[in-house]
Amino acid sequence: MGKALSRSRVVVLTGPRQCGKTTLARQLQRRPNIFPLLRVLADRRDNPARFLILGSASGDLLRQTSESLAGRMERVTIGGFSLKELGAEGEQNLWLRGGLPLSYLARSEADSRAWRKDYIQALLERDFPQWGVRVPSVALLRFWTMLAHYHGQTWNAAEPARAMGVSESTARRHLDLFTDALVVRQLHPYHANIRKRQVKAPKIYIRDPGLLHQLLGIGTLKELLRHPKLGASWEGFVNEQVLTAESHDEAFFWSTHQGAEIDLILRRGDKLLSVECKRTDSPRLTPSIRIALEDVGLSRVAVLYPGTKRFPITDKVQAIPVQALEKRNSLFKEAVS
Numbered sequence: 001m002g003k004a005l006s007r008s009r010v011v012v013l014t015g016p017r018q019c020g021k022t023t024l025a026r027q028l029q030r031r032p033n034i035f036p037l038l039r040v041l042a043d044r045r046d047n048p049a050r051f052l053i054l055g056s057a058s059g060d061l062l063r064q065t066s067e068s069l070a071g072r073m074e075r076v077t078i079g080g081f082s083l084k085e086l087g088a089e090g091e092q093n094l095w096l097r098g099g100l101p102l103s104y105l106a107r108s109e110a111d112s113r114a115w116r117k118d119y120i121q122a123l124l125e126r127d128f129p130q131w132g133v134r135v136p137s138v139a140l141l142r143f144w145t146m147l148a149h150y151h152g153q154t155w156n157a158a159e160p161a162r163a164m165g166v167s168e169s170t171a172r173r174h175l176d177l178f179t180d181a182l183v184v185r186q187l188h189p190y191h192a193n194i195r196k197r198q199v200k201a202p203k204i205y206i207r208d209p210g211l212l213h214q215l216l217g218i219g220t221l222k223e224l225l226r227h228p229k230l231g232a233s234w235e236g237f238v239n240e241q242v243l244t245a246e247s248h249d250e251a252f253f254w255s256t257h258q259g260a261e262i263d264l265i266l267r268r269g270d271k272l273l274s275v276e277c278k279r280t281d282s283p284r285l286t287p288s289i290r291i292a293l294e295d296v297g298l299s300r301v302a303v304l305y306p307g308t309k310r311f312p313i314t315d316k317v318q319a320i321p322v323q324a325l326e327k328r329n330s331l332f333k334e335a336v337s
Contacts, residue, residue: 014075014076014077014078014182015077015078015079015182016079016080016100016181016182016183016207016208017119017122017123017127017181077182079099079182079207079208079240079244080098080099080100080101080103080104080208081094081099081100081101081104082094082099082241082244082245082325083241083245083322083323083325083326084244084245084325084326084328086326087326088323088326090104091322091323092221094209094237095209095224095233095234095237096109096209096210096213096220096221096224097109097112097116097209097210098116098208098209098210098211098212098213099208099209099210100116100119100208100210100211102115103115103116103119103210104210109219109220112210113214113219116210116211116214117214119211120141120144120211120214120215121137123181123183124137124140124141124144125137127181128140128177128181133177135174139164140174140177142163142164143160143164143171143174143178144178144183144215145215145216146159146160146163146164147160147175147178147184147204147206147215148206148212148215148216149216149229150204151204151205151206151212151229151232151233151236152203152204152205152229152231152232152233152235152236153203153204153232154199154201154202154203154204154255155175155186155201155202155203155204156201157169157171157172157175160174175204182207183206183207183208183211184204184205184206184207185204185205185206185207185240186202186203186204187202187203187204187205187239187251187252187253187264188202188252188253189201189202189203189252189253189254189255190252190253190254190265190272190296192254192295192296192297196256196257196258196260196295197256197257197258198254198255198256198257199255199256199257203253205236205239205240206236207236207240208240209233209236209237209240212229212233212236213233216229218233230279231279234277234279234306235263235277235279238275238277238304238322238325239263239264239275239277241322241325242264242266242275242304242325242331243264245325245331246266246273246330246331246332247268247330248266248267248268248273249267249268249269250266250267251264251265251266251267252264252265252267253265254292254296256291259288260287260288260291260292260295261288262274262276262288262289262292262296262298262301263275263276263277264276264277265296265298268332271299271300272296272297272298272299273298273299273300273301273302273331273332274289274292274296274298274300274301274302275301275302275303275304275331276288276289276301276302276303276304277304277305278303278304278305279305279306280305281305281306281307283303283305283307283313283319284313285313285314285317289301289303289317293316293317298316299316299332300316300317300318300332301316301317301318302318302320302331302332303317303318303319303320304320304321304322304324304325304331305319305320305321305322306321306322307319307321308321308323309321310324
């Protein structure tokens with residue numbers, strides 16, 4: 001955020017509700033009609049002031065900033081706690097409870113679950129109506145729960161549309177609503193110029209694992225470790241940590257209809273860097289990685305796993321412990337130069 005304020009006179013700090021925006025900025029001024037004034041102040045060349053606007057990603061905030069401050073602002077999005085902040089000792093609780101501060105810091109698992117339940121209700125019953133959403137909260141909770149079951153899977157609007165009794169276009173608008181609120185991530189596919197048929201729909205993730213587990217009815221680590229969504233939950237958790245820790249210009253996944261798939265591709269300049277999440281003690285070169293190296297042109301592949309040792313699998317593929325994300329060095333330090 002400091003770098004953004006040094007570059008731009010107006011910085012919009014967004015993030016999901018209760019992620020710590022106000023704490024980070026240390027003060028919050030509620031001035032809903034301030035945007036036209038900021039446009040004038042931002043255009044004064046002799047004005048040394050810097051302006052920090054806080055808010056969740058409501059449609060109204062995004063619309064006002066886009067209309068009034070186009071070309072004059074920079075947007076910074078933050079999330080909750082990360083492995084970089086908490087260190088390796090925080091990994092298990094971060095995965096189970098999520099990174100929203102009051103959930104992570106709760107005195108007990110029961111307190112954390114109660115807070116997350118209230119969080120979900122507040123977003124649906126208070127925030128969304130304030131943003132102009134006119135869909136009943138019960139229907140949106142049902143849809144959000146469906147998205148939790150889609151976590152880590154390719155989006156198909158037909159199934160939730162049928163279950164909700166709405167059109168596919170309405171289901172897509174619901175999906176975009178949760179995406180704009182920064183509680184759902186749509187990870188879009190990377191399209192390599194190859195003959196294989198490639199998946200074109202986005203993959204869906206609940207961005208905070210604590211909210212995912214709340215929606216799935218997972219209350220304890222024991223329940224999580226035996227749940228059918230264990231692998232998908234861990235994949236989403238690792239992906240979010242990578243996206244927080246690693247600089248990148250764009251993020252994608254890659255999948256073909258023949259079954260080859262890469263969990264996460266980061267574009268950094270002219271390099272494509274890949275992450276595979278493998279919840280195994282002995283990661284290896286998979287057919288999907290081999291095919292992607294040939295067809296997509298990946299510079300490096302980091303296979304993240306819950307182990308302790310970093311070791312090469314091939315000259316371009318390394319097995320790396322998830323705990324390496326707490327360090328300041330890039331997972332792809334060999335590919336930076």
